[in-house]
Amino acid sequence: MATEKQPLTTLAMAILELLHERPMHPYEMTQLMRERRVDRRVKLRPGSLYHTVERLEGQGLIEVVDTQRQGRRPERTVYGMTEHGRDTFAQQTRQMLAEVAPNYPPYPVALSAGAELSPDDFLDQLRMRTMNLRAQVAAEQVVIDKVEDERLPRMYWIDFAFVHHQRKSELDWTQQLIDDLESGRIPWPDDKTATPPGQSVVDTEDGSDEKTS
Missing domain, CATH: 1.10.10.10 (Winged helix-like DNA-binding domain superfamily/Winged helix DNA-binding domain)
Incomplete structure (x- = not known):
């Protein structure tokens, strides 16, 4: 075989x-x-x-x-x-280049698990992440400015440009999440028994609710 x-x-x-x-x-x-x-x-x-x-x-x-x-x-x-x-x-x-391969970064996992933290703790960690992201974006921009000044062909550092773009996008998205949580546009789930995404609630014969996938 x-x-x-x-x-x-x-x-x-x-x-x-x-x-x-x-x-x-x-x-x-x-x-x-x-x-x-x-x-x-x-x-x-x-x-x-x-x-x-x-x-x-x-x-x-x-x-x-x-x-x-x-x-x-x-x-x-x-x-x-x-x-x-x-x-x-x-x-x-x-x-x-052509195929979209599965990717398993830890950030989405942490976002899902973060609902188990307190709202203040969750926001504190997000603020720390944005601070770290800003530092990395700034450091990468220094490198990009240097290679552009040296007129290095973009295809020689296109991978670096892609990662830099991803980092800036993540920073923008995370900052928007912080703003939405602080303003209440995204409410914090106080009820720990709330139905997770992908499940629905149906009525049973005895009048209680049952979650189904």
Whole structure:
């Protein structure tokens, strides 16, 4: 029975993207990802890049093209992308661009769970979130202003622009939620037995209410 081929992780895609430029050793990949802020959209943990490089080599997507040694430093293995790697990268890029994949961010979960907090506590946490979001938006805007001044082609940092836009949208939405709660446009559910969305209340024979999905 054939097993379904697993899609490449975001870190694997980031590695293959770098290898489109030139062959590199893993340490250089790590440094470039941090320099280019790739680690803001890809989880880059110690050792994770080296493990992913080994897996890509095992899949035949990259191959050893050289070894380098500088002074007494350990020997570094330089990897290049294979034709199979290029084809796989292009195929998955098309799929990731065209398809809307499921996403499970923690913020919507926290919004749902937040109804179990007190109104003041909930609002305090939202205000803290907006403060953190404003700081991140401002920091990202500094980077955007810099690359625009350097006339760096937008397609080279289009991913950063997308994340920045998402962050600003989340900030606007959260601030509107705070305003709506403070003004009473969205009332706080005082009755903990209120019917959740997706359920309806029907009358039973004994006159009591019953919730149905």
